[in-house]
Amino acid sequence: MAGPHEVLGMSRLLGISTTEFLATYADNGGTTLRFGEEDGRCVFVTESGCRVHARRPLVCRLYPLGRATDGTGEERFARFPKQDGCEAEFGTDGTIADFLEAQGVAPYLEWSLRYGEVYRRMLRLLDLAGVEGKVETDAGGETGAAGPHPASDRDPLSSWQDIDASLAGYCAAKGIAVPAGIDEAIGLHLAAMGEWLDGLEARIGAAPDNPKREEKP
Amino acid sequence: MGKQTAGKTVTRREIIKLAGTAAAFCTSFGFLQGSQAGRTVQDKHLQQDKHITQHKWERAEIKWYSGATLLHSSAIPATVAKHLESDVSATVEIKLFRSGQMLRNLGTIQGKH
Numbered sequence: 001m002a003g004p005h006e007v008l009g010m011s012r013l014l015g016i017s018t019t020e021f022l023a024t025y026a027d028n029g030g031t032t033l034r035f036g037e038e039d040g041r042c043v044f045v046t047e048s049g050c051r052v053h054a055r056r057p058l059v060c061r062l063y064p065l066g067r068a069t070d071g072t073g074e075e076r077f078a079r080f081p082k083q084d085g086c087e088a089e090f091g092t093d094g095t096i097a098d099f100l101e102a103q104g105v106a107p108y109l110e111w112s113l114r115y116g117e118v119y120r121r122m123l124r125l126l127d128l129a130g131v132e133g134k135v136e137t138d139a140g141g142e143t144g145a146a147g148p149h150p151a152s153d154r155d156p157l158s159s160w161q162d163i164d165a166s167l168a169g170y171c172a173a174k175g176i177a178v179p180a181g182i183d184e185a186i187g188l189h190l191a192a193m194g195e196w197l198d199g200l201e202a203r204i205g206a207a208p209d210n211p212k213r214e215e216k217p
Numbered sequence: 218m219g220k221q222t223a224g225k226t227v228t229r230r231e232i233i234k235l236a237g238t239a240a241a242f243c244t245s246f247g248f249l250q251g252s253q254a255g256r257t258v259q260d261k262h263l264q265q266d267k268h269i270t271q272h273k274w275e276r277a278e279i280k281w282y283s284g285a286t287l288l289h290s291s292a293i294p295a296t297v298a299k300h301l302e303s304d305v306s307a308t309v310e311i312k313l314f315r316s317g318q319m320l321r322n323l324g325t326i327q328g329k330h
Contacts, residue, residue, distance in 0.1 A: 001245050001246070003245045003246050126232075159234070203227045
């Protein structure tokens with residue numbers, strides 16, 4: 001699992017663009033890091049450790065803990081069993097809070113929260129749009145964000161996953177400079193997505209905060 | 218027909234991008250379903266089912282039955298088992314094809330089950 005902000009951080013550490021990162025190191029529609037087909041290892045795990053440790057994603061920072069939040073924001077944590085070959089120290093000494101602080105998860109949780117707000121907004125719009133064949137077909141019939149060719153499993157599901165490419169287009173249209181800093185780029189990415197959703201809402205209809213819908217299992 | 222509001226239309230292309238982006242976020246952030254305010258939960262590689270973390274399975278088998286009679290049993294390929302084991306959200310679909318055309322989808326296997 002790797003969100004666009006995490007892809008950006010790892011890309012900067014490696015000195016490449018998010019476009020190149022997604023093409024080289026991501027899988028499953030650009031949503032996860034690539035794993036070796038033979039050894040099952042993350043592409044960044046080497047004999048000397050993780051190549052992107054300083055910018056490792058939240059899920060790696062949390063391991064061996066798993067974290068869930070419910071609708072009220074209340075957190076739950078659980079511990080995964082130790083993976084074969086993992087050289088990390090496992091123990092029950094200390095507190096979860098201490099562990100999280102040591103792993104530097106705070107900014108990652110904050111970004112997850114903000115992208116979560118965007119995600120909920122997208123779901124509400126999809127509810128309102130009624131995606132079951134009630135929309136028009138474009139001329140040209142593009143079938144996905146990656147282009148008219150049949151998408152592979154490795155092509156990003158959405159162009160918004162590629163922050164560098166997204167911001168290049170957004171900033172060019174606005175006549176502003178692309179931010180150099182990671183935090184600034186993530187903030188502008190969220191703002192750009194917000195404007196995109198504003199435009200959709202103007203045509204689909206404003207998404208209510210709490211639409212009535214059936215609960216799904 | 219397009220989804221129209223006040224004479225404006227949203228295209229299939231835009232809806233596909235919206236759905237694709239939501240799907241990508243769902244997977245890459247670990248957001249679970251629920252669009253009502255305050256209902257979206259996040260599960261970052263967590264125990265969706267406690268037995269996954271407490272009783273990790275070690276072997277997966279395919280079994281042939283005739284009625285209730287077990288005819289044959291065989292372990293599923295290691296690559297499939299490894300995929301199912303990799304993530305509680307990992308799935309494998311079994312589909313029947315002839316001449317490149319899918320005849321039937323037999324269903325989806327989830328490693329968490």
